[in-house]
Amino acid sequence: MDCLFCKIAQETVPASIIYKDDEFVVFKDINPKAPIHILIIPRKHIVSINHLEAEDESLIGKMFLTAKKIAKKLEIDEKGYKLVFNVGRGGGQIIDHLHLHLLAGWKNSTERNVPGMP
Numbered sequence: 001m002d003c004l005f006c007k008i009a010q011e012t013v014p015a016s017i018i019y020k021d022d023e024f025v026v027f028k029d030i031n032p033k034a035p036i037h038i039l040i041i042p043r044k045h046i047v048s049i050n051h052l053e054a055e056d057e058s059l060i061g062k063m064f065l066t067a068k069k070i071a072k073k074l075e076i077d078e079k080g081y082k083l084v085f086n087v088g089r090g091g092g093q094i095i096d097h098l099h100l101h102l103l104a105g106w107k108n109s110t111e112r113n114v115p116g117m118p
């Protein structure tokens, strides 16, 4: 399948990977919209939130727990961060492989207002 994020998960396309396990790969966004911009992806190819099936219930739960773990690892858990799923073109999704954006590191609330991100 010709999917960029599948290739990153398989490590056939390079990325700045900061964490990986059996189910997820976590790497730095190539075009960061915040001082810290991380993407959390499942190894399983799922197009978007719209394409989740009942069997993915535990995967999506673990995706949030992975985000929590990464936030702690990056020491942004206390200060705070945003978690964002873009869904479909109207929601700003350009890569059709499920990914959770983790955004953080702003100095103040003005800097936090990122065009294209909530």
Ligand code: AMP
Residues within 6 Å of the ligand: 004, 015, 027, 028, 029, 030, 031, 032, 039, 085, 086, 092, 093, 094, 095, 096
């Ligand atoms: P979305 O708009 O929700 O589909 O987000 C896709 C994200 O993937 C964007 O923030 C891109 O900057 C990011 N991105 C695209 N290609 C790469 C890549 N090769 N490595 C890391 N991040 C990427």
Ligand code: ZN
Residues within 6 Å of the ligand: 003, 004, 005, 006, 007, 044, 045, 046, 096, 097
């Ligand atoms: Zn994929």
